[in-house]
Amino acid sequence: MKQYLDFLWKCFRVSFVGDWRYHLWMFFLTAIALLGLNAWCTQLVNGLITTGMTDQVSWGLFIANFTFLVGMAAAAVMLVIPVYIYKNKELHDLVIFGELFAVAAIIMCLLFVTVDMGRPDRLHHMLLRFNFPMSLLTWDVIVLNVYLLLNLHICGYLIYCAYQRKMPAKWFYIPFVFIAIVWAISIHTVTAFLLVGLGGRPFWNQAIIAPRFIASAFAAGPAFIILTLIVIDKVTSYNVPQKAIATLRNLVLVAATINAFLLISELFTEFYTDSAHLASTRYLWFGLHGHNALVPWIWTAVSFNTIALIILYLPISRMRGLLSVACVLLIVGVWIEKGMGLIVPAFTPTPIGEIVEYFPTMNETLICLGIWAFGLLVYTICVRVTIPVLSGRLTVDQDVDRVRTLPDNNERKECSS
Amino acid sequence: MQLPVLNNATAYKGARKGATRRSFLRKSVAFAGGITAFAAAISPLKDMKNAPARSLEDWFRDHYKELTQEQKDTLFADIAKDVKEQYGVDVTIDQPGPIPGVEYGYALNLSRCNGNRACVHACVKENNQSRSPEIQYIRVVEMPAGTFDLENGSHNFDEALVPKPDHYYMPIQCHQCADPPCVKVCPVEATWQEEDGITVIDYDWCIGCRYCQAACPYWARHFNFADPYIPEEEINPDMAYLSNRPRARGVMEKCHFCLQRTRKGRLPACLEACPTGARKFGNLLDPNSEVSQILRTKRIFVLKEDVGTRPRFFYYFDERTTRNGRGTA
Amino acid sequence: MSVQEDKQQELRLGNSFGWVVAVGFFLLAGWFFLTEPVQDHPLTEPVRVQASIINSGAFRTATPEPPIVVIAGMKQQCNSCHTLFESKQMSPRRLAQHTELTLNHGGNEWCFSCHDTEDRNKLVLPDGEQIGYDRIPELCGKCHGPTYRDWQVGIHGKTLGYWNKEMGEQTRLTCSQCHDPHSPAFPTMQLLPGPNTLRMGEGDANIDRHDHKHNPLRKWQEPKSNPWEEGH
Numbered sequence: 001m002k003q004y005l006d007f008l009w010k011c012f013r014v015s016f017v018g019d020w021r022y023h024l025w026m027f028f029l030t031a032i033a034l035l036g037l038n039a040w041c042t043q044l045v046n047g048l049i050t051t052g053m054t055d056q057v058s059w060g061l062f063i064a065n066f067t068f069l070v071g072m073a074a075a076a077v078m079l080v081i082p083v084y085i086y087k088n089k090e091l092h093d094l095v096i097f098g099e100l101f102a103v104a105a106i107i108m109c110l111l112f113v114t115v116d117m118g119r120p121d122r123l124h125h126m127l128l129r130f131n132f133p134m135s136l137l138t139w140d141v142i143v144l145n146v147y148l149l150l151n152l153h154i155c156g157y158l159i160y161c162a163y164q165r166k167m168p169a170k171w172f173y174i175p176f177v178f179i180a181i182v183w184a185i186s187i188h189t190v191t192a193f194l195l196v197g198l199g200g201r202p203f204w205n206q207a208i209i210a211p212r213f214i215a216s217a218f219a220a221g222p223a224f225i226i227l228t229l230i231v232i233d234k235v236t237s238y239n240v241p242q243k244a245i246a247t248l249r250n251l252v253l254v255a256a257t258i259n260a261f262l263l264i265s266e267l268f269t270e271f272y273t274d275s276a277h278l279a280s281t282r283y284l285w286f287g288l289h290g291h292n293a294l295v296p297w298i299w300t301a302v303s304f305n306t307i308a309l310i311i312l313y314l315p316i317s318r319m320r321g322l323l324s325v326a327c328v329l330l331i332v333g334v335w336i337e338k339g340m341g342l343i344v345p346a347f348t349p350t351p352i353g354e355i356v357e358y359f360p361t362m363n364e365t366l367i368c369l370g371i372w373a374f375g376l377l378v379y380t381i382c383v384r385v386t387i388p389v390l391s392g393r394l395t396v397d398q399d400v401d402r403v404r405t406l407p408d409n410n411e412r413k414e415c416s417s
Numbered sequence: 418m419q420l421p422v423l424n425n426a427t428a429y430k431g432a433r434k435g436a437t438r439r440s441f442l443r444k445s446v447a448f449a450g451g452i453t454a455f456a457a458a459i460s461p462l463k464d465m466k467n468a469p470a471r472s473l474e475d476w477f478r479d480h481y482k483e484l485t486q487e488q489k490d491t492l493f494a495d496i497a498k499d500v501k502e503q504y505g506v507d508v509t510i511d512q513p514g515p516i517p518g519v520e521y522g523y524a525l526n527l528s529r530c531n532g533n534r535a536c537v538h539a540c541v542k543e544n545n546q547s548r549s550p551e552i553q554y555i556r557v558v559e560m561p562a563g564t565f566d567l568e569n570g571s572h573n574f575d576e577a578l579v580p581k582p583d584h585y586y587m588p589i590q591c592h593q594c595a596d597p598p599c600v601k602v603c604p605v606e607a608t609w610q611e612e613d614g615i616t617v618i619d620y621d622w623c624i625g626c627r628y629c630q631a632a633c634p635y636w637a638r639h640f641n642f643a644d645p646y647i648p649e650e651e652i653n654p655d656m657a658y659l660s661n662r663p664r665a666r667g668v669m670e671k672c673h674f675c676l677q678r679t680r681k682g683r684l685p686a687c688l689e690a691c692p693t694g695a696r697k698f699g700n701l702l703d704p705n706s707e708v709s710q711i712l713r714t715k716r717i718f719v720l721k722e723d724v725g726t727r728p729r730f731f732y733y734f735d736e737r738t739t740r741n742g743r744g745t746a
Numbered sequence: 747m748s749v750q751e752d753k754q755q756e757l758r759l760g761n762s763f764g765w766v767v768a769v770g771f772f773l774l775a776g777w778f779f780l781t782e783p784v785q786d787h788p789l790t791e792p793v794r795v796q797a798s799i800i801n802s803g804a805f806r807t808a809t810p811e812p813p814i815v816v817i818a819g820m821k822q823q824c825n826s827c828h829t830l831f832e833s834k835q836m837s838p839r840r841l842a843q844h845t846e847l848t849l850n851h852g853g854n855e856w857c858f859s860c861h862d863t864e865d866r867n868k869l870v871l872p873d874g875e876q877i878g879y880d881r882i883p884e885l886c887g888k889c890h891g892p893t894y895r896d897w898q899v900g901i902h903g904k905t906l907g908y909w910n911k912e913m914g915e916q917t918r919l920t921c922s923q924c925h926d927p928h929s930p931a932f933p934t935m936q937l938l939p940g941p942n943t944l945r946m947g948e949g950d951a952n953i954d955r956h957d958h959k960h961n962p963l964r965k966w967q968e969p970k971s972n973p974w975e976e977g978h
Contacts, residue, residue, distance in 0.1 A: 020763040027767045030451070031774055038458040038778055045464050047666040048625075049550065049643035049789070058630040058640060118625015118640065118667025121476070122605075125624055129480050129606040137604040137628050199724040200598065200634025279568050351721075352558060352589050352636045353567035443764040450771030457778035516910075534938040538795040539802065548792030551942045572941060578934040646792060682913025684905065689802040693932060694904035694924060706909070707900035714901065735902075736892065 003396065007163055013400045014388060015381040021235070022384075029377040036370005039363045040115055048118055051364040056356035057347040061368050062116035064339030066109050068220075069375075070191045071213060071338065073105035073147065075221015077184035078251050084177050090244035096390070097232070098225050099155045100382040102184070106148040108375035115367050136194040143187045150180040155382070163389050164396050188213050195346070203280035203346040206269075212262040213338070218255035220334035222248045223327035228383070230320055238387050249323060253312045256330060260309060263337075283355070284345040291348070293357040298341045304333035466644070480606065481619045481658075489658070496662055503663070504647070508654040510662055513680035515613035521674050521729060522614075522701035522708040523685075524717065525588060528735035529695035532557050532579045532586030539690030540590075543675060544661040545653050547645030554672035555590040555687060556636065590687075591616065591637035591672035592720065592728030599629035599638060608669070614701075614729050615674050617659040623668040630669065634724045638671045674698070701729065793939045800938075803906065808922035810880035812867045824866035850929040860885060860927065886921045897921070 018026075043050045053060045079098035082088035114120050132138040154173050161168040192210035199205055226248050233240040270281045282288055287295050311317050311326040349355045360368075388394040388403045478484075484492065493510040500508050537555045546552045558570035562583045570587065580586065597616050600608050607622035608629060630638045644666045656662040657677035664670050675685035679698070688696040699706035704713075708731070711717065715733040812823045820826075838856050841847070849855060862870040869877050872888050887894025896902035897918075904924060908914035925932065 023763045023767060027770055031454075031770065034454050034458040034774060034778075037455075038461065041459050041461040045461050045466070047641070047643040051642075053642070055552075055630070055636075055639050055642075058627045113626075116626070118627070118669075119623065122622070122624045124476075125480075125605040125607070125622055129622070131604050131606045135602050135604045135628070137602065137626065141604070194628075195631075198598065198602075198632045199726075200632060200721070276566050276568070347631075349568055350636045351567075351634045352556060352572075353570050354556075354572045354636075443762075443768070447764045447768040447771070450768040450775070453775040454771040454778070457775035460778060519910075529932075531932065531935065532937060533935050534940070535800050537941075538938050539800045542795075542797065542800070548794075549789050551790070551793065553941060556941065574937075575940055576937065579937045580934065643789065648792070648794075651797075679909065682908045682910035684907065684909050686802070689906055690800045691904070692801060692805045692924075692935070694902070694919070697901070697905075699909045705899075707905065710899040711901050714896075714899075 003164075004160070007160060007396075010394060010400050011385045014385050014394060014403055017400065017403055018384065026377065026380065029373045029380065032373035033370050033377060036367050036373065039366035039370060042363055043115070043367065044120075050361060052359045052361045053364075054356055054358070056350050056354055057344060057358035059116070059343050059347065060358055061339070061360045061364055062112050064343045065368055065371070066112040066116070067191055067195075067213070067342065068335050068338045069105045069109045069112065070144070071188055071217025071334075072221045072224060073102045073109065073144075074184040074188040074214070075217050075225070076102035076105075076151070077181050078218050078222045078255075079225065079248070080177060080181055080184075082247060082251075084174070084181070088247060090241050090247055093390070094225075094229060094240065094244050096155055096158060096386060097228060097383065098221075099151045099180075100386065101221075101225060101228065101379055102151045103148060103155065103382065104375045104379035106144055106151070107378055108371050109144055110148075111371045111374065112368075115371070136190060136197055139190045140187075140194055143183065143190050147180070147183050147187050150176055150183055154180060155386075159386055159389050162392075163394065165392075185214065188217055195342075200351045201280075201346045202277035204342075206266070208262055208266050209342075212259060212266070215255050215259035215262055216334045216338055219252050219259050220331050222251045222255070223330045226252065226327050227324060227331075228379075230324055232383065232387070236387055238391065245320070245323070246318065249312065249317065252327070252330065253309075256305065256309050256312065259334075260305065279349055280345045283348050284341060288349065288355060291355050291357050293359065294340060294345060294348075297336050301333045301336035301341055304329040305337070308333060475621070478621070480622060482609075493658060496658070497656075500652075500656075500663055504649045504652050506649060506652045506654055508652070508656050508662075510656045510658060512658040513676065515611050515615070516680060517612075518700075518702055520612075520614045520701045521593065521679060522699065522712070522731065523593070523674065523729065524697040524708045524711040524715075524731045524733055526695040526697070526735065527585055527587060527732050529693045530557075530586045530588060530691075531693055531695075532559055532574065532581075532584075533692065535690040535692055536588060536687035536696065539686045540672070540675075542651060543653055543678075543686035544672075545647055545656070545663055546670075547641065547643075547647060547664070548651075549646045550641075550643050552639045552641070552645070552670065554637070554639070554670075555588050557586055557588045560585050560587055587732070589635055589637070589720065590730070591674075592635050592726065592730035593672075593674060594726035594728050596725060596727045598632040598634070598724075598726060602628045602632045604628065613680070615676050616671075617673055617676070618669055618671060619659060620662070620664045620668045620670065625667040625669070627669070634721050634726060635728075638669050640669055641666050790942055793942055795938055804904070804919050804923040806923055806926065808882075808920065810878070812879055828866035847928050850931070851927070854889070882922050882927070883920050886927075 039050075051060060051062075076098035079091055079095045083091050083095045114123070117123070126138075126141065130138055132142070154176055157173050158168055189210050192213040195201070195204040196206065196209045226245055229240045229245060229248075232238050267281075267285075270278055279288060283291065284294050284298050286292070308326040308330040311322055311329075317323050317326055344358050348357065385394075394400065394403050478488075478492070481489075489512065493512070497508050497510045500506065500510075534557055537553050537557060540546070540554050541548070541552075544554065546554065556572060558567060558572055559574040559581065560567075560570045562585060567587075574581070593614050593616055595610075595614065597610055600610055600616060604626060605622060605624055607624065608616060608618045610616045625640070627640055630640060641664050645664055647663065652663075653661060655677060657680075660673045660675070660677045675683075675687075679685055685696075685698055688698050697707045697711055699708040701708060701712070703709060711733055712731065715735075717731045717733040719728045719731055814821050814823055816822070817826075849857075854860075858870070859872075860869050862868040862876050865876060869879065869882070869885050871877055871885060877885060883894060883897060887897075893902050900918065903921075904919045906917040906919065908916045921927070921930075
């Protein structure tokens with residue numbers, strides 16, 4: 001136990017070690033997170049009226065980010081499956097970065113749900129009365145928290161073993177890896193079902209949403225991990241093999257293609273039928289009765305996704321620079337498509353035909369940025385701690401100073417996972 | 418490769434002693450800065466006017482359904498005291514239970530309704546709804562004749578005189594569904610259907626996630642985005658716990674068929690305010706009640722039957738048009 | 747300069763960067779304290795509707811007795827005058843008296859379809875039976891059969907008080923408490939203010955209520971072509 005606390009203390013100290021760029025980055029994230037916290041306090045004092053949400057559009061940017069991030073969290077599995085099921089060698093050492101990102105993403109998800117609540121002070125009511133299994137929100141609470149625990153356990157255990165310089169016991173983490181694979185699919189499916197099950201919202205009430213969720217998540221998630229790996233490769237001593245990135249690129253390519261196909265299927269069904277249920281879709285893509293706040297968003301998303309897809313299909317995307325561009329476009333595209341493009345139009349028009357447009361307020365946007373900054377802060381710390389541990393520079397018999405003195409030593413021991 | 422590393426380490430150790438004090442000071446100041454920034458960030462909380470919970474006891478209180486009558490009575494007395502403090506009005510708070518053998522139904526005659534919105538404002542007054550930001554349980558939609566698609570309707574119609582030729586009016590409020598999606602989705606069981614068919618909300622239990630608002634196909638549920646404002650002189654002092662007592666910020670509310678009136682045998686406020694007699698209310702289980710008669714003899718329909726909610730709010734038309742010579746349907 | 751030296755330089759920079767961080771935090775704290783939180787609360791003036799406008803009773807006043815008018819300080823009923831002389835012309839004509847009345851009752855264009863020719867304090871059924879003003883629904887029902895049938899069971903008309911008669915008194919309004927017998931069609935009426943929900947633009951106060959060029963955010967725009975409207 002003492003040893004474990006010692007480990008945590010060392011991790012804490014290591015998270016402050018870095019060059020000025022690292023400190024600048026961390027200060028930047030902390031400052032944004034504090035801005036977000038400040039904005040949230042303003043919201044707590046005044047109520048959700050500080051957001052752009054209304055009775056008409058009762059979910060906005062918070063839930064949009066939530067659905068997107070659930071997908072990002074689930075996407076970690078796209079690294080896990082090749083490694084543990086297809087025994088892919090290149091990704092083997094990198095899988096932990098995906099899992100760590102899942103941890104950060106789930107933390108962001110939980111924060112987004114919390115700030116969206118009108119009465120976060122009553123969160124404990126969930127413990128006293130839990131409408132399970134009727135309410136899909138209770139399912140979501142369970143699957144997200146369990147997924148968080150699963151990933152914390154897997155990452156924590158592997159890192160701690162590396163820290164102790166011993167082989168991890170397979171029985172103590174492999175079963176959880178496989179549970180986590182299924183669970184990753186489930187978190188995103190449940191989140192989709194949360195929306196799909198509402199008969200009063202025809203825009204959501206279609207079976208294709210869940211598969212589309214997963215396809216878009218499996219495109220944007222690995223895209224984000226590619227970006228992370230490129231950054232890690234660039235600013236740390238950690239060597240990311242080119243082959244690993246190529247494998248991920250293929251994953252993104254397939255997922256983004258499937259996502260595009262599902263989107264086309266959906267649009268065809270909607271527009272060819274041209275039924276009364278089309279109002280929300282029409283509002284999203286072309287505007288309705290002169291209201292067209294979302295039209296620029298969705299067309300941006302579509303063009304970003306298309307450009308990204310074209311780049312990815314060209315062999316030229318083996319160049320890291322271009323690949324990064326494609327990944328950024330894809331992430332932004334999917335974020336719009338699944339956030340503003342999926343949550344808001346379902347509320348416009350309302351079930352009784354009223355159109356009220358939604359614009360996020362400054363305060364609301366700050367809260368979102370704050371949560372993103374906090375999530376990236378958590379992720380950066382995780383990566384900061386993991387790299388020296390896995391490369392054997394921070395172990396049970398070595399002091400943090402070794403990390404400090406050998407900041408960029410290229411020595412690297414095989415991660416023993 | 419090894420040598421420079423060793424040198425580096427030695428140099429570091431040598432420099433370390435002298436740097437320790439400066440390093441400590443620097444870290445402390447940076448740390449203090451962080452703490453100050455954090456404290457400053459949460460400083461808006463000092464303006465928290467209404468404490469989130471009335472008391473610690475309030476925070477630990479169990480779900481309403483678990484409370485004994487005695488606990489409920491103390492709770493009601495506490496709320497009455499709070500209302501007195503906040504609005505300076507003496508109020509009575511109780512919670513009449515469902516009457517055995519009664520299931521409420523509402524019927525609305527679309528041939529009669531002329532869209533004058535008396536029901537909307539009578540409801541606001543009766544049920545102590547917030548005037549700003551405005552919450553109204555009833556939304557009257559002006560529909561052009563010949564369409565039944567609510568997306569063709571107008572919500573903000575403001576003619577000098579109603580009815581407008583060639584239009585009919587469709588007031589929409591909570592339909593008290595027999596199969597309510599809002600109850601199904603609530604994660605904390607803050608809303609439930611009672612035996613007489615009224616779906617109620619415990620404002621002290623709701624966590625404000627607004628999932629029910631997304632689930633409701635009738636746009637019947639409304640959220641307190643800010644502290645509600647009710648003029649003191651307009652408080653209706655005749656209150657019930659699950660209905661028209663003042664709400665707090667951050668919780669849902671909705672039409673409950675005026676249960677503080679109807680469970681004591683009275684008619685809902687919207688019905689009594691309707692100048693045209695378009696609104697009908699009564700016990701669906703009593704074959705001689707006005708609503709039962711309507712269900713038997715009129716051509717009725719429910720809104721959005723396709724979503725499978727089985728509403729207890731029925732619309733009907735008279736067999737012919739109204740006598741002002743303008744078709745209403 | 748070797749790579750190592752370069753790195754060391756950066757490390758030192760990283761150390762002194764702590765001061766920058768500290769200053770940054772203090773600036774941030776100052777900013778939080780000094781700036782007011784963004785006030786973006788779209789609260790509008792509450793719409794006040796006088797309680798008296800919402801009439802939770804009968805739409806009209808109607809008595810079970812013939813109306814009483816005060817002429818020369820004396821309370822008079824119909825017969826006070828009508829017993830003094832006979833109304834000879836028993837066919838529709840332009841009235842010399844009662845000019846305030848407009849008869850707009852569809853095919854019913856004759857006073858004596860309802861009023862008794864002999865006793866003006868009474869009404870009359872088509873079979874000649876004299877009835878009092880308290881039996882108006884019966885009279886109306888002679889023509890408006892289905893409506894009368896509906897009214898009898900409570901489908902048509904307005905009910906006040908208690909839905910449950912065992913728990914309190916129920917009042918069923920009669921025909922003339924809502925309809926003017928001489929012009930029974932329900933009149934057009936003024937309407938109460940519309941919704942003023944959050945973020946739908948400014949309140950009604952600044953808007954000319956009869957100008958349909960409202961704030962586009964606030965107003966639903968009518969569908970441009972409505973075949974039913976164009977027909978008129």
